[in-house]
Amino acid sequence: MEAFKTVKGVVLPIDRSNIDTDAIIPKQYLKSVARSGFGANLFDEWRYLDHGEPGQEHSNRPINPNFVLNEKRYTGAEVLLARSNFGCGSSREHAVWALRDYGVKVIIASSFADIFFNNCFKNGLLPLVLPEDVIDVLFDSIKDEPGYMLEVDLESQNIITPDGTQHSFDIERFRKYCLVNGFDDIDLTLQHKKDISEFEASHKQRMPWLFEDIS
Amino acid sequence: MSGKTLYDKLWDSHVVREEDGGTSLIYIDRHLIHEVTSPQAFAGLKESGRLPRRVGANLAVADHNVPTTDRSKGISDAVSQLQVTTLDQNCKEFGITEYDMNDPRQGIVHVIGPEQGATLPGMTIVCGDSHTATHGAFGALSFGIGTSEVEHVLATQCLVSRKMRSMRITIDGELRPGVVAKDLILAIIGEIGTSGGTGYAIEFSGSVVRALSMEARMTLCNMTIEAGARCGIVAVDESTIDYLENRTYAPKGDQWIEAQKLWSDYVSDTDAVFDQEIRLDGQTILPQVTWGTSPEMVIPIDGIIPDPQGLSDESRREGWVRALEYMDLESGTPIREVRVDKVFIGSCTNGRIEDLRAAAQVARGHRVASNVSLAMVVPGSGLVKRQAESEGLDAVFTRAGFEWREPGCSMCLAMNADRLEPGERCASTSNRNFEGRQGQGGRTHLVSPAVAAAAAVAGHFVDPAELEIKT
Ligand code: SF4
Numbered sequence: 001m002e003a004f005k006t007v008k009g010v011v012l013p014i015d016r017s018n019i020d021t022d023a024i025i026p027k028q029y030l031k032s033v034a035r036s037g038f039g040a041n042l043f044d045e046w047r048y049l050d051h052g053e054p055g056q057e058h059s060n061r062p063i064n065p066n067f068v069l070n071e072k073r074y075t076g077a078e079v080l081l082a083r084s085n086f087g088c089g090s091s092r093e094h095a096v097w098a099l100r101d102y103g104v105k106v107i108i109a110s111s112f113a114d115i116f117f118n119n120c121f122k123n124g125l126l127p128l129v130l131p132e133d134v135i136d137v138l139f140d141s142i143k144d145e146p147g148y149m150l151e152v153d154l155e156s157q158n159i160i161t162p163d164g165t166q167h168s169f170d171i172e173r174f175r176k177y178c179l180v181n182g183f184d185d186i187d188l189t190l191q192h193k194k195d196i197s198e199f200e201a202s203h204k205q206r207m208p209w210l211f212e213d214i215s
Numbered sequence: 216m217s218g219k220t221l222y223d224k225l226w227d228s229h230v231v232r233e234e235d236g237g238t239s240l241i242y243i244d245r246h247l248i249h250e251v252t253s254p255q256a257f258a259g260l261k262e263s264g265r266l267p268r269r270v271g272a273n274l275a276v277a278d279h280n281v282p283t284t285d286r287s288k289g290i291s292d293a294v295s296q297l298q299v300t301t302l303d304q305n306c307k308e309f310g311i312t313e314y315d316m317n318d319p320r321q322g323i324v325h326v327i328g329p330e331q332g333a334t335l336p337g338m339t340i341v342c343g344d345s346h347t348a349t350h351g352a353f354g355a356l357s358f359g360i361g362t363s364e365v366e367h368v369l370a371t372q373c374l375v376s377r378k379m380r381s382m383r384i385t386i387d388g389e390l391r392p393g394v395v396a397k398d399l400i401l402a403i404i405g406e407i408g409t410s411g412g413t414g415y416a417i418e419f420s421g422s423v424v425r426a427l428s429m430e431a432r433m434t435l436c437n438m439t440i441e442a443g444a445r446c447g448i449v450a451v452d453e454s455t456i457d458y459l460e461n462r463t464y465a466p467k468g469d470q471w472i473e474a475q476k477l478w479s480d481y482v483s484d485t486d487a488v489f490d491q492e493i494r495l496d497g498q499t500i501l502p503q504v505t506w507g508t509s510p511e512m513v514i515p516i517d518g519i520i521p522d523p524q525g526l527s528d529e530s531r532r533e534g535w536v537r538a539l540e541y542m543d544l545e546s547g548t549p550i551r552e553v554r555v556d557k558v559f560i561g562s563c564t565n566g567r568i569e570d571l572r573a574a575a576q577v578a579r580g581h582r583v584a585s586n587v588s589l590a591m592v593v594p595g596s597g598l599v600k601r602q603a604e605s606e607g608l609d610a611v612f613t614r615a616g617f618e619w620r621e622p623g624c625s626m627c628l629a630m631n632a633d634r635l636e637p638g639e640r641c642a643s644t645s646n647r648n649f650e651g652r653q654g655q656g657g658r659t660h661l662v663s664p665a666v667a668a669a670a671a672v673a674g675h676f677v678d679p680a681e682l683e684i685k686t
Contacts (some may be wrong), residue, residue, distance in 0.1 A: 004441035016537075018409060018509050022649045027630045031280065033254035033301050049653045051637075054294050056482035077649075081532050085410040085443065087218045089649060090628075091345040092252065103686050111410055115345055115444050117358050145681065172377070173236035185363070186265070189371045192232060192240060195414040196268075196373060199231040199242055206228075209466035209474055213271025213335060214312045 001124050003182035004107045008151040009078025009106045013142045014068055017155040019082055020089035021116060029054055039101030043069060067188055073146045079106045081138055086127070087116025106152045108159070110135050121175050122185065126154065128169045154180055218484025220381050221450055221532035222416040225356035225481070229339050231373055240373050244338040248311065248365070249274035249324045250302040251630070252343030257305040259546045267309050268372040274333050275306050275313040277628045278323045283593050283620035286316055295429065295631065322622040325349040325563035329433065330598055332462025335611075336451045336478040340366055345440045346563050346646065352432035353459075354451035354481035356416075358439065379445070380414055380490040383483070385421040386479020388497035393680050395573065396431035397565060397644065397663035398421070400438040401503035402564035404511035405513040405618035407493065412444030419449050419482060423497040429458040437564045438646050441510040450482035504550050504676050506659040507538035507646050512648075514550060516666065516678045541650055542658050543638070550676050553660070556639040559653070560617075560664055560673040565644035566595025567601050570664040574644075575608040577668035580685025583616035584674030590632065591618040593625040617671065631655045642670035 005042045029041045031054055040058040047069055049062040058146075063070050069077075080099070086109040087095060099107070106126045120127040127183065142148045151160040154176065159167045178185065189196075204211045221228070231240040253275070258265070267273065280295035290296040298315060306313035314321045320331065325346050328334040332661065334350040339346060340357035343365040350357035364374055384403060404411075417439050419432075427435065429575045432449045436632045439447030448457075456475055501515035507571055512535070514521065518581055523535035523546070539546065544553065560566075583590045592612050594600035600622055608620045626633040627645035629649050633658025644667050645652075648659040662670065669679040 015530070015533075017329075017534055020647075020649045022628075022647070024650050026651055026655070027628050030251050030630065031292075031298050033258070033298055035255045035517070036260070045651050045655055071530070085413070088409055088443065089345065089647060091347075091359040091361055093343075093363060111413060113410070113443060115361060119361035119363065122361060140240060172238065174234055174238040174375070178642055185375055186263070186367050186370050189240060189367065189373055189375065195232045195240070195369065196242070200372075203228075203242060205231065207477065209335070209470045211271075212464070212466070214464060215271065215272045 001184055004124055004126060004154055004179040006151060006153045007078055008149055009105065010074060010076055011079040011081050011138070011142055011148050011150050012069060012074045012077035013139055014082045015083065015139060017083040018085045018088055021087055021095040022089055024095040025092065026088070030092055030094050035097055036101055038098035039103070040104045042098040043067070043154070065196050076103065078103055079108065079150050079152065080104050081135065081142070082109045083135065084110045086112050088113040091115045093119045093122070096120055096125055100125050107137065108138070121179065124179065124182070126152065126179065128152070128159070130167060130169060132185065134167050172207045216490045219394050220487040220488040220489060221354065221418055221448055221481060221483045222356065222381050223338070223487070225337065226378055227515045228337070229356070237379050238375055241376050242373055243245045243368050244272065245274045245333060245340040246368050247324050247328055247340065247342035247347070247492065248273055249279060250277045250298045252362050253365055254298065254301045255362050256343070257309070257371060257632040259366040260369055265370045267311070267369045270310045272372065273311045274328070275302060275311050276321055276324050276327055277302055277316050278321070279624045281623040283314050283623055283633055286621060287347065292632070315546065319597045319601070320374045322599065323563045323566060323624055325437065326566055326595035326599065329353065329429070330462070330596055332459055332465035333559045335459065335465065336455060336481045341374065346437050348439045348447050349437040350431050351436040351439070351446050351448040352429060353455055354448060356446060356448070356477065358445040379416045382412060382415040382417045382444070382491040383489040383495065384417055384419050384495065386419070386423040386495045386497050387421040388423060390423055390497045394500050394502060395663045395665065395666065396427055396434035398500055400435050401505065401510065401513045401661060402494065402500045404438065404442045404510045405503070406495070409441060409509055409511045410443040412439060412442040415444045417442070417444045417447045418424070419447060419582060424449060425452065428569060429454055433567070434564055435628065438510070440647055446519060451478045452489060461531045473577045474481050481595055501664060502666050502678055504544065504666065506544060506550060508541055508648055508650050509537065509538065510646070510648060510661060512538055516550065516676060518550055520546050520548045520550060551676060554586055554640070554675045555642045555660070555670050556586070556588055557635060557641040557642040558587060558667050559593070559626040559641055559645065560591070560667050561593030561595065561625055562645040563595065564646045565664050566593060566599065568599050570644065571599065571608050572601045574609040575663040576673060576684070577682060578615040578617065579611045579667050581615050581672040581682070583671045586674045587616065587671055590616065590671040591620055591626065592621045594622045596622050614637055615672070626653050628652060642667045642676065
């Protein structure tokens with residue numbers, strides 16, 4: 001995984017709560033066995049006026065002019081701003097892949113659904129929780145300022161607005177450590193093989209039936 | 216020191232090591248796999264030259280993409296077909312047991328786990344699927360994970376995780392006749408909201424929960440994810456043990472006796488302290504129907520569609536306005552007056568034998584209303600289907616004009632050919648009413664199996680108690 005340091009990018013404001021993973025990437029695209037190529041279908045049902053299917057050419061599909069993502073001023077956005085309970089619903093990591101593929105590197109919301117939140121870190125996407133009043137201010141500022149950008153500094157755990165205001169954010173130490181170093185979880189866990197084997201031995205002694213193979 | 220919650224016990228008995236800062240490596244006993252969230256994980260394993268740590272801890276099944284009509288012709292959608300064969304190939308390559316599309320035991324992953332006894336008390340159970348919460352009904356710690364974590368579990372039999380906070384929802388009293396687990400969980404979500412449980416492990420307790428069958432407990436736990444909680448749990452009791460006896464993968468002989476002793480401890484200590492406690496009176500709960508595009512937008516069957524203008528929270532108000540528009544409903548309309556175009560009975564929430572019995576009891580001797588273009592019953596597994604057929608339920612349904620299908624996820628998420636057309640309205644026993652969930656532009660109302668069957672017969676929402684019961 002790529003190491004995450006700082007991001008300075010255009011902010012795409014989607015002023016909604018409960019943005020679910022079905023909305024982020026509709027089910028028909030989940031049929032793919034690949035990990036990439038989902039960006040063109042991010043928010044597919046909001047973004048296009050027709051019904052999309054995998055394998056379709058997307059460049060000539062009718063665009064929904066009322067969906068904020070399609071507004072010129074937000075082209076190339078790397079930061080997504082939303083409300084509460086972002087990423088609720090299904091566990092599909094495809095939602096995170098679609099956001100990453102589109103170019104989103106940071107999501108700011110007042111809360112996230114747990115599984116989505118977890119999935120973000122596995123893909124170098126930073127989900128940030130900020131208080132609702134700060135989010136209100138950000139939504140307001142973006143409205144009045146085309147090309148509004150935010151700088152997100154993971155090392156110092158700060159978001160810096162164009163006028164220099166800083167908002168600090170929390171992040172779990174282990175998650176930050178993995179992100180800034182671009183570490184792969186599996187490699188890290190495999191360093192503890194001995195602990196795992198020891199655990200297995202005692203676990204098996206206590207509940208041997210858990211080690212009967214499924215066959 | 217206060218006692219331990221059931222969640223504490225499950226968590227503590229699976230910690231392999233603790234890191235600074237609150238994350239832990241926890242051991243996973245059972246890993247369930249389906250075709251949608253696993254291909255990239257298997258690809259990752261292959262790329263890095265890793266092998267599954269414990270092949271025998273895994274059980275795989277194809278459920279999301281499979282057709283519910285005649286399977287002898289295979290899957291007509293080539294993309295779906297590829298995903299299903301990819302699962303077949305991966306399982307074969309790594310030696311993982313899979314119930315393929317034509318296996319009589321095939322079914323929805325959360326139905327077959329318990330059915331086969333692959334879900335046991337005291338286990339940690341994961342699957343690349345948010346409704347893994349279902350298995351918590353057995354006093355197990357079970358939760359959904361993403362594809363990267365699927366790969367992590369395959370490679371290490373562990374997950375990096377962080378202990379959640381604990382919530383107990385106690386439902387005392389008794390349920391009214393005709394009120395079932397689905398109504399209970401919808402009412403709870405209506406009460407605490409779709410993010411009310413975020414960050415929590417929820418234990419369900421109280422006299423109402425103790426009186427629920429295992430299947431009903433599964434329905435309850437299944438939808439805890441819709442309340443934001445990754446896992447719902449119910450303490451082990453006699454019902455749990457009775458259900459599991461003689462299941463294929465349940466312990467046998469001396470181990471069965473030993474296991475029962477150990478399992479009896481999978482309850483919260485009487486002096487355990489929860490981070491949050493919620494109490495409900497079972498008597499106050501009526502059959503529920505969702506009216507909007509989030510499971511928290513729910514009202515009792517005798518209710519009227521609410522008015523967003525009364526809401527003070529602006530973002531919530533806008534959400535309601537948008538939902539009403541999407542659902543093409545007007546505030547003030549009694550939900551009973553809302554007519555449906557399709558009815559779907561099935562899914563990991565309500566695709567088990569008791570669900571089908573409840574629906575059949577309502578449908579028996581009636582006819583599907585003429586404004587309902589399709590009413591379908593999709594059993595949760597091949598074994599459920601066989602059982603239903605041996606009880607003659609299939610005949611009850613088909614005589615009433617319902618379609619009787621092959622098992623799978625079907626119109627719960629419409630990845631196969633079963634879906635709503637734009638604008639169609641559906642009474643559905645599934646778990647999500649998000650925009651487009653059952654087909655782009657489709658409108659979903661979540662209900663119990665009995666309410667779904669009643670809607671099919673009446674053509675609109677109605678309290679099943681009002682329909683004549685025919686024998
Ligand atoms: S039935 Fe629906 S919710 Fe359950 S596993 Fe299948 S798609 Fe998911």
